[in-house]
Amino acid sequence: MSSLRRALLFTIPRVLNSSSHASFATSKMSSNNLYRPMLGSFQHFYSSNQSMVIDLSNEESKRRLYNRLLYRSRQRGFLELDLVLGKWVEDHIHSMDEKGIKALVNVLDLENPDLWKWLTGQEQPSEAVSINPVFVDVHKRVMNNINSHASPETRATSGQPWVRGWDDFKKGRDGPVVGNQ
Numbered sequence: 001m002s003s004l005r006r007a008l009l010f011t012i013p014r015v016l017n018s019s020s021h022a023s024f025a026t027s028k029m030s031s032n033n034l035y036r037p038m039l040g041s042f043q044h045f046y047s048s049n050q051s052m053v054i055d056l057s058n059e060e061s062k063r064r065l066y067n068r069l070l071y072r073s074r075q076r077g078f079l080e081l082d083l084v085l086g087k088w089v090e091d092h093i094h095s096m097d098e099k100g101i102k103a104l105v106n107v108l109d110l111e112n113p114d115l116w117k118w119l120t121g122q123e124q125p126s127e128a129v130s131i132n133p134v135f136v137d138v139h140k141r142v143m144n145n146i147n148s149h150a151s152p153e154t155r156a157t158s159g160q161p162w163v164r165g166w167d168d169f170k171k172g173r174d175g176p177v178v179g180n181q
Contacts, residue, residue, distance in 0.1 A: 048149065054098050066093050069104060078112040088138050103134040120146065122161050 055061040070093060074086035089104065096104065107115070110129065118125040118135070119142045129135055146155070 020076060039041065054101050056098060056101075062069075065101070069101070069108065073104075076112055078116065081112055081116055081119075084142060088141065092137075100134065103106050103132050106132055107134045107138070117161070121158050124159065 054065065056065070070086070070089050073089040074082050076082050076085065085108070092100075093104075107129075110118075114125075116121075117123040118129060119139050120144060121139075124130075125135070
């Protein structure tokens with residue numbers, strides 16, 4: 001996600017600087033605007049680094065905030081996280097207060113590969129992430145599902161990365177009876 005953001009932020013000014021727009025665009029750009037897109041509202045919709053305004057004062061602002069967070073949780077570009085986070089947010093968003101929403105935003109701002117490894121127990125998260133109440137609840141749900149529905153023979157030991165592929169273990173006398181085969 002951050003590499004896409006960087007690519008867009010550096011490409012848009014270059015495209016605008018090319019050919020006939022060169023003198024106008026270069027006069028508008030300064031060195032401190034190098035990391036900002038030329039389009040003013042683009043960063044508002046794309047960037048998650050800015051602090052999100054949480055306005056729960058009326059129903060319309062609540063609805064917009066809930067829809068934005070639900071969309072961010074379902075459209076991460078990482079199918080497993082789309083399913084896990086989307087379902088969790090759908091179930092809990094309407095009962096959350098401002099503190100809970102801020103915790104959710106912090107979880108949604110995490111990078112997909114790191115978040116998935118932390119949720120599934122492949123790696124240990126940092127202290128700030130491991131005390132986040134939203135992360136703790138989602139992690140508990142994921143680990144409960146893994147322990148209930150996945151064969152222990154097909155999983156790596158806790159703290160170790162998972163093995164890639166569906167048939168890394170060959171079926172046979174020594175292979176697992178159930179699991180990812």
